[in-house]
Amino acid sequence: MLAATALLATTALSGLTFATGTARAEDEIRIGVIYPLTGAAASTGVELKAAAELAAAIVNKEIPAPAGLVAGVGMPHMKGAKIKLVFGDHQGNPQVGATEAERLITSEKVTALTGAYFSNVTATASQVAERYGVPFLNGESSSATLTQRKFKWFFRTTPHDxxxxxxxxxxxxxxxxxxxxxxxxxxxxxxxxxxxxxxxxxxxxxxxxxxxxxxxxxxxxxxxxxxxxxxxxxxxxxxxxxxxxxxxxxxxxxxxxxxxxxxxxxxxxxxxxxxxxxxxxxxxxxxxxxxxxxxVWALDQAERNPLIKQVNDLMRERSGVNFNGNSARAFTGIAVLADAIDRAGSTKPEDIRKALQETNIPASGLIMPWKGVKFDEHGQNELGQGxxxxxxxxxxxxxxxxxxxxxxxxxxxxxxxxx
Structure with missing residues (x-):
């Protein structure tokens, strides 16, 4: 069973070409993003998706990056490879979330996963990622038990309940x-x-x-x-x-x-x-x-951190709405994950996991009113605050x-x- 799982995990990640563990400039870095894009929370999912896409656009230098933002801008250690977000719709259903996670890993060949806003969906989707040995960066879900499961591949940037x-x-x-x-x-x-x-x-x-x-x-x-x-x-x-x-x-x-x-x-x-x-x-x-x-976020905190207004202006220009706490956390999740992949200089799961463990982003590099991002031994950001x-x-x-x-x-x- 373990051997089969390892084989599946290896197969799932075979879409990228590795020479010495680094991506070529023409490679896409595929990240699976699971949100409620239909159903009762669809409007929330649309905003989360827009925030994730804004982060990817900044990483890919499609729009100018605000000075000081930590987001792996340009992916210099990945020879300029571009982030490609591949979306899954969990519809607010934990079983659908698990199915979407598996599809993104096995069919879409994603390097890492992020999402899923609903804590109960994050629980099931991250179980799939754990089974396949794929990094899962959770930006929004706050159930405390998510980082009490002793998972190896799960990391959460947001504070918890x-x-x-x-x-x-x-x-x-x-x-x-x-x-x-x-x-x-x-x-x-x-x-x-x-x-x-x-x-x-x-x-x-x-x-x-x-x-x-x-x-x-x-x-x-x-x-x-x-x-x-x-x-x-x-x-x-x-x-x-x-x-x-x-x-x-x-x-x-x-x-x-x-x-x-x-x-x-x-x-x-x-x-x-x-x-x-x-x-x-x-x-x-x-x-x-x-x-x-x-x-975890408020626009009026821009007086203390200019990045908040600068990035919010980009969000409003692209989507017509300001950030809220949900979408700001989604943006931050993609930014932190992109930074880790760039520092890893590799799309190999173990290299990304190690880079996430070594993450130490200062408050000045975030749009959140936190002390920074640094993960403890359970994968929980210990510098977040509310x-x-x-x-x-x-x-x-x-x-x-x-x-x-x-x-x-x-x-x-x-x-x-x-x-």
Whole structure:
């Protein structure tokens, strides 16, 4: 079985010609990219795809690269070989994601994989990559267990939910000190795939440790089409704070249901994802205002890092939208992977894996407000960090940590008829 797997892995990577382990200038460096390009999260997938394509265009010198950006620009150690992104559509389905990963490895002969936004799809797709011995760089998925599997070929640039959920409770403690009000009653409202289930466990654990009361805990069916009964339960429990993990369709549905049933907590803390998708505010308008969300990127941080605005301008010029936390992480994933391949000077899987292990990108080379990118022994970037943003005036503005905030928190959320 092991021999067969090794043979398949070798066959899967035979599309490139190797002399001394380096690609010739005319070779393509094929990278498989797996996103939800159809289905409920298709609009998210389109933005992720656009961000990945922007990164590849910068790497390939199709457009000028902003000075200081670390992205393997021009692939000098690969004799100018071009990045070729080959896309797979997982449709939000873990089994389809696994099938697409296998297709990209065996039929499309990709050198490495990236994706897949949905944590449960990343889990299955990366299992396939692990079996074939192909590097998998995950830019967006935040389920903490993804880097607890002792995988050899899996690397993740984004921070994970352990950090994000901890930040929520630190933020609430800071808000209590600032406002003098108690925010100890929380309602947990999360979708029931890997991401939402793990988030709920973390939130429950930290609530107990930090003496917060869980007024209501609801795991709703992913891709649900109605939330009336769930929102009625939240309204009856009347928590001061809702912590919510939702993808785009259910984030929009929940907000509409909140308004229809006249429910509004003092604060809604969103776990990114659907609440930070560009379509969320396009659809919700003023009803999407004052949502607070954990985030890894914000345009207003450009005052501290000029690369943020420079690269965002390119994104807006090409796709018509600003980056958000999802697409900025997708861009960064491709940039980090391209940098590693270039430093490896090779498309051999083991060489790329070694280069990823040796990655040490400074904060100044990123569009993210992180300390850099450096992977620990589990493949987790240990230099990532989170911020918290709030929708104010149709923009996501940084409100925490307070020392990097550009706006104060609007608290409590204004009533539906006061907007």
């Amino acid at each position: 352990d950090l994000f959920v901890t930040n929520f409770f630190t933020f609430l403690n800071d808000m209590e000190k600032k406002t003098g009000e108690q925010l100890r009653s929380v309602g947990l409202f999360n979708e029931n795939t890997l991401w939402g289930n793990e988030t709920t466990k973390l939130q429950t654990k930290l609530s107990e440790e930090q003496k917060f009361t869980i007024a209501e805990k609801i795991l709703y069916p992913a891709k649900t089409t109605q939330m009336t009964s769930e929102v009625q339960r939240l309204k009856a429990a009347n928590p001061a704070v809702i912590m919510q993990s939702s993808y785009l369709g259910d984030a929009i549905l929940s907000m509409k249901t909140y308004k229809e049933l006249g429910f509004l907590p003092k604060m809604l803390l969103a776990n990114d994802a659907g609440f930070n998708d560009s379509e969320f505010l396009k659809t919700m308008g003023k009803d999407g205002e004052y949502i607070i969300s954990r985030e 911020i918290i943003v709030q929708v104010q005036g149709g923009q996501y503005v940084t409100v925490w940590p307070f020392d990097v905030a550009t706006k104060p928190v609007v608290y409590p959320m204004p009533a539906w008829d006061k907007r």
